Amino acid sequence: MSAPKKQDIDYAIIGGGITGLTLAIALTHRGLTVKLYEQAPSFAEIGAGVSFSPNAVQAMKICHPAINDAFERVRTRNIWESKQDVWFDYYDGYHDTGGPPEKPAFTIRNSTGQAGVHRAHFLDELIKILPPDVAVFGKRLDSVSHDDRVDGLYTLKFADGSTAAAHAVLGCDGIKSRVRSILFGADHPCAAPTYTHKYAYRALVPMKDAIAVLGEEMAQNACMHMGKGGHVLTFNINHGQVMNVVAFHTTEKEWPDSTRLATSAKREDALRDFADFAPYLKKLLHLAKPELDIWAIFHLGDNPAPAFAKDRVCIIGDAAHASSPHHGAGAGMGIEDCAVLSSLLAEESVVSSAHVAHALSVFDRVRRERGQWLVQSSQHIGNCYEWLAEGVGDDLEKVEAEINLRNGMIADVDVAGMCDDVVSQLHRQLSRANLS
Ligand SMILES: Cc1cc2nc3c(=O)[nH]c(=O)nc-3n(C[C@H](O)[C@H](O)[C@H](O)COP(=O)(O)OP(=O)(O)OC[C@H]3O[C@@H](n4cnc5c(N)ncnc54)[C@H](O)[C@@H]3O)c2cc1C
Structure with missing residues (x-):
């Protein structure tokens, strides 16, 4: 029997917004086996513009340089x-x-x-990079069940009655995430934004x-x-x-x-x-x-998700940390998630269900604080713009200082360093679990 390989693991991505598409591109680019299930009949973005901060641009390059090229093709700058x-x-x-x-x-x-893009134009460019046959449309995830007797596979059931199997479920299904409510229960406070x-x-x-x-x-x-x-x-x-x-x-x-x-x-x-x-x-x-x-x-600021992963099911992007838009960084944070998660899952040593569970637990540990901080900070900064924040009010010097401080925390990071660091954390964890 040949040694297990990372390609033997089947990943199911739920949702084809910016996060799901980016993750699918990043994982397939690293040779992993992926299916993306989207409830809509085709990829579509609602709304006009979305802009990206420097951390998001770094993360795009890590996920796949072609994503950054796509962004550069459609981005609009200040005119002057x-x-x-x-x-x-x-x-x-x-x-x-x-x-x-x-x-x-x-x-x-x-x-x-x-660095703004028209959402639909950016999406069109991303679709061109995704290999054919990865995305399946008209598949609204309904439930996920697990039968230990069947080779560690989860069964995904869709609203149309069809099913699919995967070793891991990566929920990129947005603010009203079904995967989040499957993880914590439909009655858990975090199930509803x-x-x-x-x-x-x-x-x-x-x-x-x-x-x-x-x-x-x-x-x-x-x-x-x-x-x-x-x-x-x-x-x-x-x-x-x-x-x-x-x-x-x-x-x-x-x-x-x-x-x-x-x-x-x-x-x-x-x-x-x-x-x-x-x-x-x-x-x-x-x-x-x-x-x-x-x-x-x-x-998701009032009732944050208690974890971003359990066993081999995880939530990414808005599904994990949907934020108000006042930092203009929600989609970018989702792309950062994709850079980190794809670095973990593409590790050569991640060749079994047990390895994947460890990789997702590292993802949860390293991403939760930053993602949930963004949600709180975004709410605060929106109030600063509206002169409603306690201790800031309409003092414009204080408003400016708050923005610079918090934008710096979002943008001035080394995403490649973050990815290297999580991979080292994964190695240590696998070694402690005798899985390296
Ligand atoms: C007004 C506004 C302005 C914003 N401006 C910015 C900005 O300038 N910069 C920035 O970085 N962010 C911005 N954001 C935030 C950004 O829009 C989101 O963070 C980002 O679009 C989230 O992407 P996502 O892929 O995680 O989720 P979504 O875009 O919500 O995608 C989820 C996908 O999952 C699918 N889906 C849902 N449920 C299921 C299911 N059960 N089965 C299968 N598929 C499913 C949906 O159809 C959808 O395609 C803004 C948000 C708003 C509201």
Whole structure:
């Protein structure tokens, strides 16, 4: 009998969003045997823009250099040459100074600058890298069961009645993860995300109209407009043709229906929510179409998952640490997860179910603190933008310091070093378990 190899282990990825697709690419690139099960009839992303911070860019390169190439092909930068290292210019969008402020209150920079992509365009590029026959569509995971007599395989049951088998289940199924509720029970508090009491209007505005209202500097480069109980972020997409506007509002009211995180609203609703803001910002909101999308911001901040893995089932990306979007780092953190997890699973010594269980327990140990910190920090920083954070308020110097401190913790990391370190931890753990 030949020695067991890492290719003999069958991995099932549940969910084909940014995390699931990236993980599938990273694992297949390392020669592992993977099937990706997606509930939808095809890959699809909802919403317009998503931006990536330097840690995410490092992680893309580790997962597969082609992911970074794909990102570079579709990314949009700030238009001005002088703003290439600017993440966002922050403006006081609240007080009326007789027109758009001439200067930002402060500027936050990083090594990638503003690095946004249109979600659908990025997804199209990722799909091109995924080997054919890896993804299976129309498969909504319903349950996972385990029969010890059958060679360590899990049986996955889908909503259409079909089944599949795998040695490990990697749940990339987003904020409402079925895998998370299978791991901890549908009644466990972490099974259901909670409302952050913020929602966001999303609109696309033709760039020439945005320039007419805001002027070129503000319209063509990424900006955050702060104010009491709300903030508006704007950045260009489609290589400068369109401005993406996301207007967040804080409310004490509950979200009416937690099964529907997105709904439609009227432009008048947005104008009412921003009635106290500076006139220039209201003029910008006037440019939105009369019918708008509105998104409730939910997260896993109140009831975090007690673990990211149990035995050979784990959760990754939003399934593990769905965060509010205020750091603009949720998807990037999912890509970081993929870099770490693929480094662990691709280790030559991981050749049996027992090895996989150890690899996933290392993943849980190293990723939980950082992923769950992001969720808490994102909530805090969203409140800073809206002058609601305790001890920070509308003191803009303090707001700036908070952003720099926390963005640094997200971006200024050595992802390759992280991956090397987890692999060393795995070796030590396998050796203690006499499995090396
Ligand atoms: C308004 C907003 C702005 C944001 N901006 C940014 C940003 O600028 N930068 C950033 O890094 N992040 C941002 N984020 C966060 C980012 O969007 C998410 O972190 C990221 O998209 C999560 O990807 P995912 O693949 O983990 O989950 P998802 O995108 O939710 O994908 C989950 C997939 O699993 C599938 N699925 C679900 N259940 C099942 C099942 N039972 N069986 C099979 N398939 C299933 C779904 O159909 C879906 O395809 C933002 C979020 C919001 C709401």
